[in-house]
Structures are given as C-alpha cells and as structure tokens.
Amino acid sequence: MEAPFPYTLNPSANKQPHIYGTICTVWVLAVASLALRVQARRMSKARLGVDDYLLIVSLVFATALFGDMLLLLHNGFGQHLRSKQQLDSLVKMFLFSDVTWCTTLAFSKCSILLFYWRLFGHVKAVKWSIYILLGLTTCWFVEAFLVMIFGCTPIASFWNFSIKGERCINYVQFTLPNMVINSFTDILILALPLPLIWRLQQTVTQKVLVTLMFLCGGFVCVVSFVRLVILLQTDFSSLDLAWSIADFSMWCTVEACFAIISASLPLLRPIYKASTSYVSCLYKRSTLSLSQSSKSFDASSRKDTSSAEDATLPMHTFQVYKLNPGQGHKGPIRIENEISVVYEPRMQIETRRNALEQGTC
Numbered sequence: 001m002e003a004p005f006p007y008t009l010n011p012s013a014n015k016q017p018h019i020y021g022t023i024c025t026v027w028v029l030a031v032a033s034l035a036l037r038v039q040a041r042r043m044s045k046a047r048l049g050v051d052d053y054l055l056i057v058s059l060v061f062a063t064a065l066f067g068d069m070l071l072l073l074h075n076g077f078g079q080h081l082r083s084k085q086q087l088d089s090l091v092k093m094f095l096f097s098d099v100t101w102c103t104t105l106a107f108s109k110c111s112i113l114l115f116y117w118r119l120f121g122h123v124k125a126v127k128w129s130i131y132i133l134l135g136l137t138t139c140w141f142v143e144a145f146l147v148m149i150f151g152c153t154p155i156a157s158f159w160n161f162s163i164k165g166e167r168c169i170n171y172v173q174f175t176l177p178n179m180v181i182n183s184f185t186d187i188l189i190l191a192l193p194l195p196l197i198w199r200l201q202q203t204v205t206q207k208v209l210v211t212l213m214f215l216c217g218g219f220v221c222v223v224s225f226v227r228l229v230i231l232l233q234t235d236f237s238s239l240d241l242a243w244s245i246a247d248f249s250m251w252c253t254v255e256a257c258f259a260i261i262s263a264s265l266p267l268l269r270p271i272y273k274a275s276t277s278y279v280s281c282l283y284k285r286s287t288l289s290l291s292q293s294s295k296s297f298d299a300s301s302r303k304d305t306s307s308a309e310d311a312t313l314p315m316h317t318f319q320v321y322k323l324n325p326g327q328g329h330k331g332p333i334r335i336e337n338e339i340s341v342v343y344e345p346r347m348q349i350e351t352r353r354n355a356l357e358q359g360t361c
Contacts, residue, residue, distance in 0.1 A: 015078035015246045019069075022250055026257035027066045033264035034059050036271050043270040051114035055263050058107035062256045065100040068093055069253050078246045081239070084161075090242055091159035094249070098148045101252045105182065106141035108259035110134060112189055112217065115267070120196055129192055133185065140181055147174055172236050179231060183224045190217050213269070217262035220255060227251040 034055060041048055069077075072093050081087055113130050120126040147169065152158040157166030197210050230248050238244040 013080060013243070015243070016073050019073060019078050019246060019250045023066060023069050023253045023257075026254050026261075027062070030059060030062055030257040030260040033261045033268075037264040037267050040268050040270040043274065049114070049118060051111045051118065054107050054111040054114065055260060058104050058111060058263075059260055061100045061104040061107065062253075062260060065097055065104060065253055065256055068097045068100065069249065072097070072242075072249070077242050077249070080243050081241070087239065087241065088159055088161065094241070094245075095148065095158055097249060097252065099145065101256050102141060102144040102148065104256040105259050106137060108256075108263050109137045109185065109189060112263045113137070115263070116193055120193060123196065126192065126196065133189055133192070136181075136185055136188075140178075140185065144178055147178075172231075175231060176228075179224070179228050183221065183228060186221045186224055190215070190221060213266050216265035220258045220262045223251065223255045223258045227255055 037055070038048070038052065041052065072078075072090060075090060075093070076082070076086055077090060077093075081090075113134050116126065117130050121130070149155065151171070151174070152166055152168040154163065154166065157163040157168065193214055194211060197214065198207055200207060200210075227248070230251055234248045235244045
C-alpha cells in the first residue's frame with residue numbers, strides 16, 4: 001500500500017470545519033454590513049456616492065475570494081495532501097485568492113479615503129493627506145498585483161512544477177514587507193480623521209462617541225496584525241501546502257471581509273438611531289400596556305366590591321295611590337301600583353350612561 005503524500009504522521013487531521021465556519025461567518029457579516037450601509041444612505045435620503053460604489057466592487061471581489069476558498073476546501077484544502085496532482089490543482093486557486101485578496105483591500109481603502117474626502121475635503125491638510133494615502137494605496141496594489149501575477153517566469157511555472165528552468169521570487173521575502181506596508185497604511189487611514197474630530201464644537205462625550213465610531217475600523221488593523229504573526233509561523237517551503245498555509249489563507253479571507261465591515265460601520269448611524277427609537281417605542285408601549293392592565297385590575301376590584309355592597313343594600317318599596325274617579329279628594333283611595341327601588345352604584349350608572357350615549361345599549 002502506497003504511503004500518503006507527502007508521508008505525514010497524521011493523514012486524518014482536518015482543519016476544514018473551523019475554516020468553513022470562520023469564512024462563512026465573516027462573509028455574511030460583510031454582506032450584511034454593506035446592505036445596512038446602503039439602507040442607511042436611503043434613510044438619510046442621500047444618493048450613493050463613489051465611495052459606496054467602490055465598496056460594492058470590493059464586496060464583489062471578496063465574494064470571489066470566498067467562493068475560491070470554498071472551492072479549495074472542496075478539493076482538500078485544510079487536509080494533508082494525498083498526491084502531487086492535487087497540489088498542482090490547488091496552487092492555481094492559491095494564485096487567484098492572492099489576487100482577489102489584494103484587490104478587495106485596495107478598493108476598501110479607497111472607499112474609506114473618499115468617504116473622508118466627503119466629510120473633511122474642505123480642510124487643506126486633510127485633502128493632501130488623502131491624496132498621499134490614495135497614492136500609497138494605489139502603488140501598493142499595483143506592486144502586489146503585478147508580483148503575484150508575474151512572480152514566476154513563465155507564469156505557468158507557478159502551478160506546474162514540471163516546467164524546467166523557471167525563475168520565481170521568494171514568496172516569504174515578498175509577502176512580509178508587503179503586509180507591513182498594508183498594516184502601516186491601515187493605521188494611517190484609521191488615524192487620519194481623529195485630530196479633526198477633537199476640534200469639533202461638541203461635548204467631550206459626543207467627541208468620544210464619534211471617535212469610537214471611526215475606531216471601529218481598527219478591527220481590520222487587528223486582523224492584519226494577527227495575519228502577520230501567522231505568516232511568520234507558516235512554512236511555505238513545505239510540499240504539504242494544503243495543510244501548512246490553511247490558517248494563513250483563512251485569515252486572508254477574514255481580513256478582506258473585515259475591511260468591508262470596517263468601511264461600513266461609521267455610516268450606520270441612521271440605522272442605530274432608528275433602532276434605538278424603535279426599542280424606546282416598544283418600551284413605552286409595554287409600559288402603557290402594563291399601566292392599563294393595572295387600572296383594569298383596580299376597576300375590576302372596585303366592581304367586585306360594589307357588587308358585594310349591592311347585596312347588602314336595602315330595598316325600599318313605594319305604593320302609588322290614585323284617587324277614585326268621581327269621588328274627589330274626600331273619597332276612598334285605591335292602590336294603583338307598587339314599585340321596588342334598589343340603590344345602584346355610581347360605576348354602573350356611568351357605564352349605563354356611556355352605553356346610552358354611544359347607542360350600544
């Protein structure tokens with residue numbers, strides 16, 4: 001019986017379940033955050049801007065990356081390789097995932113910078129800062145895209161290991177500075193609006209809340225740092241790439257999706273205000289309902305007390321007399337009718353009066 005390629009000690013090990021769960025969760029969150037952003041723009045009666053459309057394009061590439069990861073998992077990614085042919089097919093998908101990852105991040109960063117332009121573009125210093133960061137982001141994207149595509153000569157030698165005389169760059173030596181630049185631009189973009197926020201004519205509490213809203217974009221910086229740490233722990237020289245780089249590729253997908261989430265969160269204020277108003281309305285309705293129930297209970301108790309009192313009320317009997325015709329007032333008096341009167345509680349009188357006024361009784 002042939003030993004499993006590349007002869008691992010534990011061929012049954014499997015990382016796929018937690019990779020499936022992680023990438024599906026972050027992709028759903030990215031789609032939901034962008035949908036809420038578009039809805040918030042509609043609630044504000046504002047048209048979609050260039051920054052919104054760039055983020056939609058970013059989500060398209062993130063979805064392509066997500067689909068590529070699902071295809072990789074379907075073909076054995078996250079498990080130990082069994083054959084060299086399996087390695088050849090997986091490496092093609094690795095190349096596609098790298099390209100879609102850097103494209104997603106580039107469009108997300110440009111979307112955030114154009115959002116800043118919409119808010120703070122009238123400030124000269126911020127305007128030039130946005131120009132510089134847009135230039136850095138564009139250069140980073142072009143460099144990463146070209147190196148990933150043309151990192152091997154010929155290009156097919158990236159996935160076809162039978163080609164002789166190929167020349168390829170050292171992937172680790174390229175990826176490490178590439179990720180450092182990526183993390184550096186993330187931090188600069190995150191910090192750009194903070195000085196302006198603290199110059200606003202607002203209370204300290206309002207400034208802190210606005211700062212926290214913008215710092216939500218810091219999630220992608222944290223993910224980028226985690227991915228950098230995992231990169232340093234990954235063995236790219238191993239033949240068992242489907243196993244060795246599984247965690248690194250998973251965090252690429254997480255970072256791409258979190259870039260979209262971070263770009264969407266600062267614009268969800270209308271959603272937040274509408275949600276808090278709805279919750280407040282529900283609370284007031286529930287409080288009013290409880291108050292009405294309490295009043296109804298008190299009225300029912302008073303009614304029961306009144307009924308008990310009615311049972312003890314005395315009944316008075318009156319006799320109506322009528323003069324006998326033709327006899328005058330000096331003649332005998334005949335009893336015409338006899339009437340019994342019982343005192344009626346005030347609540348019953350009011351209920352009867354209301355019924356008479358409404359025509360229901």
